[in-house]
Amino acid sequence: MTVAVKSRVEEQAIEAKKAAKTLAILSTEEKNQVLHVLADTLEEKFETILSANHKDLQAGREKGYEEAFMDRLALTKERVYDFAKGLREVAELEDPTGDVLSNWTLDNGLDVKQVRVPLGVIGMIYEARPNVTVDATGLALKSGNAIVLKGGSSAINSNKAIVDVMHEALEDTKIPKQAVQFIASTDRAATQELFTMKEHIDVLIPRGGGSLINAVVNNATVPVLETGVGNCHIYVDVDADVEKALNILVNAKTDRPAVCNAAETLIVHKNWLAKHKDALIETLKQNNIAVHGDEEAVRVIPGAVLADEDDWANEYLSLDIAVKVVDSVEAAIAHIDQYGTKHSEAIVTEDAQAVTTFMNLVDAAALYHNASTRFTDGGALGFGAEIGISTQKLHARGPMGLPALTTIKYIMSGNGQVR
Incomplete structure (x- = not known):
C-alpha cells in the first residue's frame, strides 16, 4: 500500500468523522430540506451524470462485461430521476434518530x-x-x-460525477x-x-457479489453489516394453484434477473x-428460461441440462434456473x-400446514407465501x-432502511444520585 493512498483515505475518513458531529445535531426538517436539494440537483445535472456513465459503459464493453453486470452499471435519464425520487421518498419517511x-x-x-x-460514519463498499x-x-x-x-472501478466515472453533483448541491446547505x-x-x-x-469508521457495509462480501x-x-448474495428459491407445493405458481415464477425469474432478489432455483413437488x-x-x-435440472427435471423438461453441484448454489443473475424435484x-x-x-x-401452496412448516423451519431474512421474492x-x-x-442476524436483517443505520444510547438524568 502506498503512503499516499493510505494518507488520503485516512484524511477523508477523519473529515467524515468531523462532519458527523454537525449531522448529529440537525433537525429532521433540516435534513429533509437537504435531501430535496440533492434530488433537484441530480435531476438538473442528469446529462453530466449520463456523460460520465457513457465512459464506464464503453470501458465495460471493451472489457467484455456480462450482460447482467452491464445492466447494473447502466444509467438512463429515467434511472437518474428514480434516484431523485428515492431521495424525496426518504425525506418523507419518519426520522428514527431521537426516538425514545x-x-x-x-x-x-x-x-x-x-x-x-x-x-x-458509515463505510460503503460496493x-x-x-x-x-x-x-x-x-x-x-x-x-x-x-x-x-x-x-468499484467499473463505475468510477459515474460515481465520481454523482458525488460531484451532490457536493455542489451541499454547498449551500447545513450539511x-x-x-x-x-x-x-x-x-x-x-x-x-x-x-x-x-x-474513524463505525461500520462497513459491503454490497455486491459474494467475493466482495466475503x-x-x-x-x-x-464492524460489518453483512449483506448477502441471493440464491433465492421458489417452492411449488403439491396443491399449488397453477396460475399463481407460474406467474410468481415468471416474475421472480424474469422481471430483473440480475438483482439479488430474483429466483435462481425452482423446487417443485413431483406430483404437481x-x-x-x-x-x-x-x-x-x-420466457426463454434455460433449465439446469436434476434427473427427474431433465427427463420431463425438454432441453434441460443435468445440473451439477455448482448449479444448486449458483446465483445465475440471468435467465438460467436450477430445477429440483422433491416429494415433500x-x-x-x-x-x-x-x-x-x-x-x-x-x-x-394452498395448504395451511405446509405454509406453517415452511415459515417456521426455513432460515432466511424474507419468506413469502404465494408471492414473488422480488418484494425483498x-x-x-x-x-x-x-x-x-x-442476511445476518445481529443488529439488522432483511432490507435495511433508516432504523438499521442507528444504534442506541442510554441517557440517564438524576438529582445527585450516587451508587
Whole structure:
C-alpha cells in the first residue's frame, strides 16, 4: 500500500468523522430540506451524470462485461430521476434518530431513557451499482450519519460525477460536503485501508457479489453489516394453484434477473409436476428460461441440462434456473438449508400446514407465501431507498432502511444520585 493512498483515505475518513458531529445535531426538517436539494440537483445535472456513465459503459464493453453486470452499471435519464425520487421518498419517511425506545425510573429516582442515535460514519463498499451512491448517501444523511463511499472501478466515472453533483448541491446547505466522501482511487489498497480504520469508521457495509462480501467480512476489523448474495428459491407445493405458481415464477425469474432478489432455483413437488408439466414447460419456453435440472427435471423438461453441484448454489443473475424435484415440503426445506443464502425464499401452496412448516423451519431474512421474492426491496416494502439487504442476524436483517443505520444510547438524568 502506498503512503499516499493510505494518507488520503485516512484524511477523508477523519473529515467524515468531523462532519458527523454537525449531522448529529440537525433537525429532521433540516435534513429533509437537504435531501430535496440533492434530488433537484441530480435531476438538473442528469446529462453530466449520463456523460460520465457513457465512459464506464464503453470501458465495460471493451472489457467484455456480462450482460447482467452491464445492466447494473447502466444509467438512463429515467434511472437518474428514480434516484431523485428515492431521495424525496426518504425525506418523507419518519426520522428514527431521537426516538425514545423505552423510558423508566429506578427506585432511587434516576430517569433512564433508551434513545436511537446515528451510528456515526458509515463505510460503503460496493460494485457496479451507481444507484447505491445516491441511495446510501440519502439514507446516511437522513439518519444523521456521514458516509465514506468506495465504489468499484467499473463505475468510477459515474460515481465520481454523482458525488460531484451532490457536493455542489451541499454547498449551500447545513450539511457540509465533507459528510459525503468518495474514494476515487481504483487502487485495491484504498479498499483494504477502509477494512482496518476502526478509529474513524463505525461500520462497513459491503454490497455486491459474494467475493466482495466475503473479502470484507473475512478481513475487516471494523464492524460489518453483512449483506448477502441471493440464491433465492421458489417452492411449488403439491396443491399449488397453477396460475399463481407460474406467474410468481415468471416474475421472480424474469422481471430483473440480475438483482439479488430474483429466483435462481425452482423446487417443485413431483406430483404437481406430473399434473402440470405441460403448463410449466410452455411457460419456461415462452420466457426463454434455460433449465439446469436434476434427473427427474431433465427427463420431463425438454432441453434441460443435468445440473451439477455448482448449479444448486449458483446465483445465475440471468435467465438460467436450477430445477429440483422433491416429494415433500420437508425435502424442499432440506434443499434450501443446504444451498440457500438466507436471503429470500417462497412457497406456493394452498395448504395451511405446509405454509406453517415452511415459515417456521426455513432460515432466511424474507419468506413469502404465494408471492414473488422480488418484494425483498426497501422501496417495495415502503422503506424508501435501501442501503442493502442483510442476511445476518445481529443488529439488522432483511432490507435495511433508516432504523438499521442507528444504534442506541442510554441517557440517564438524576438529582445527585450516587451508587
